[in-house]
Amino acid sequence: MRQHRVRTVRRLARAAVAASAAAAALTFGFSAPSQAADPSLREVAESTGRFIGTAVNDGLLSNGTYSDIVSTEFDSVTAENAMKWEAVEPQRGQFNWAGGDRLVQFAQANDQLVYGHTLVWHSQMPGWLQNGSFSNSELRTIVTDHVTTQVSRYKDKVQRWDVVNEAFNEDGSLRQSKFYQQLGASYIADSFRAARAADPDAKLFINDYNTETANAKSDGLYRLVRDLKAQGVPIDGVGFQNHLIVGQVNGQAIRQNLQRFADLGLEVAVTELDIRMRMPSDSSKLQQQARDYRAVADACLAVSRCSGITVWGVSDRDSWVPDVFDGEGAACPWDENYRPKPAYDALRDAFVAAGGDPGDPDDPDNPGDPDPPTGDCSAAFTVSNRWDTGSVVSVTIRTGQALNGWRAQFDLPAGVNLANGWNGAFSQSGRTVTVSNAAYNGTVSAGGTISFGFQTSGGAAQDGTRVSLGGQECAAG
Template identity: 85%
Template sequence: MRPHRERTVRRLARTLVAASTAMAAVTFGFAATAQAADPSLREVADPTGRFIGTAVNDSLLNDSTYRNIAATEFDSVTAENAMKWESVEPQRGQYDWAGGDRLVDFAQQNGQLVYGHTLVWHSQMPDWLENGSFSDTELREIMTDHVTTQVGRYRGEVQRWDVVNEAFNEDGSFRQSKFYQQLGASYIADSFRAARAADPDAKLFINDYNTETQNAKSDGLYRLVQDLLAQGVPIDGVGFQNHLIVGNVNGSAIRQNLQRFADLGLEVAVTELDIRMRMPADSSKLQQQARDYRAVADACLAVDACSGITVWGISDRDSWVPDVFEGEGAACPWDDNYRPKPAYDALRDAFVAAGGGDPGDPDDPDEPDDPDEPAGDCSATFQISNRWDAGSVVAVTVRTDRSVNDWRVEFDLPSGVTLANGWNGRFSQSGTRVTVTNESYNGTVPAGGTISFGFQTGGGAAEEGTPVTLGGQNCATG
């Protein structure tokens, strides 16, 4: 069950997003008008019980297009830099809350959650801290005072905090940060205890990168979290950054890793999602990027304890990636001109498929779906035309009672069964879930028309009569 405070924010969001989206179509021109034609990301995410967030660049909030997208598409915001130590406490004991306050005000105006990032981190420390010399006792006091002051400042206004960020090396050992070198691993527990004391209701996370699948680094993180829980340290969740590379995304492995942390009784979240590519971008890379975004979203949506997804930036033009990875970029859901990319559609489709197709009654966003609601306006046959020990050939026909443009059909294969090849569609597989989208020549289907495609499996056979969805809606069998 979501906490009461989050339900209140989401309820307010229902009212605000409709008004702001309508206003945006008038005020901000063609790009915003095009986006307003369909439900936003936040509208399709809400019925699934997950948040969809973005990192917000404080310096861009005066840009009308940027501000509009941040306000209307997302129901959670994270400060990209404005809440980091160097921004908040540039001089010891002297705090600058301007950027953090702007983000919180923006979120409250738009009915959004706030994800605080970050309290204790080896990077982006102010010079006085990074290069200062302190006794162990003094450094621990500096750290806990900073955590107490910042979390206390936003008590009741920030729903989640990245308390400790990037504490591990790639081999699973602790990073030799200033805090670890002087205080040992106890600095982590102390940071969490200070944050809990400052705001008992905020959810407290540890956050890291290259931990999205099971590997040496995530194993180290797992051991730490187990130890913190055994000590009674107040940790509520684990954040997985997911700064990924196009074509190198394993959705099934991400889901399994999220689940193993969730099985510890913790909340998990995708906190900094972007998927970069070697430049220049082209249609093939953008389509693969969309499949990769979909795989990550599906992984989160398949794990009950995964509370949401934050993309690390809105537009490719504002991304951190080109400045850090030479020759790479185009990592975000919007392009340089703030036009939605296939990755945006993939995120939206993932939420729709998970139950976010109908945003529901705006007066009661927490009302459950009607269990007696009929299946969508479609019927499907899923027939095995040939079967052998290690595979099968399948023919699928979907009849639709309404006209369809750019269709998407989904179904599940038995565990261990994989796609070998397919025809009359574009195929992708994430875990057991198979997604088939139209080719350029068969994307438009009239009312009463049919969608037909086929494929071959490996590793085993598909199952006759497998349920099929069209555009996220269940199709009747036959």
């Protein structure tokens, strides 16, 4: 079970991040990064009952800035490579636990969950396994022994396992891996059964990429997990990697897909989130990336069985993306100098909007505010035209403080969808619509107004719908 340090300790830890960042600035010759505002990602995620995690590069844990960010901002960690088969069992029956043990010890020292990645995968296999010739029964024993040994090693220390990783082709058929070619689909069920026997309390996941929305691949995955459950195979959840591209993220489609798997009675999770862009980056791309990160977070937060989000790496400096996608990069929430990007703020905003700022009862400057005051903004939500299948809405928000960029949110009735909008950038996740400023109307003076409008389909919006600005609910006005 998760145990969290008191927030006073976390404030000291965040101060350590700032100090380490300043030291790193001298070492690497860049300006000291500005630090993200309180509270941390892990605190706002906790307020929603979800985890927020990151993949951890074992070789970077000695980097003070890197390890401080991982420890203070995340409450779940995933081994980027240290728990994969080639790292763990480089020779048959000879195990190297050094990297996995370091991650587990780091997590225990920082009150973090551990997401084990990954037990059975067609890639990053050791040479003896990849190139070896085995009978079917011997290969089945090899798989079962490996799963049993690794899960037993970390019994009660790893809370979730990616038991089987990337088992599908893009057309929804099972991948012709070494395991499938010799053992057929039964290797999947066998792996889950072995993992459950080794640790009855760990949650067991199947994980894949390009399955974020409904398509041939996710349909194949859906059929498999439905059938596994029907057969009594101990599968607890489905991981959706979400290696995405800036400007090509459909939050509503992601939410709907998460929900259909959740409706099978499964836990779902975003397991490897990064959103890459064509380099070089610029402010426009970074703002779009932030909106895309927000759309993914909102999608998870709208699904009650979505247990959390893991970003695949902390900073652009350490990302796998440039090595795999030529000319692309800048996919992470922190930049190459460990400065938080707009994507970081977007993740925080999503959790705050879903669960509120937890505050700190020991801090008189930030005691928390589960029922935020509405005096700083007022909003008029007016349905100017309506018909059986739609409506036209105008929204005017008056803000009590000057703004340089804004984000408004409101909920539509069930079954009512956003059709189009104007004077802002619109997205919808479930019933929640998020509107961010356009390039020309982000600057608002104190006492000034924000105006935008939109059209619905599938039904009409409701006059007087409450609107929030920057996570704070506005008074009716």
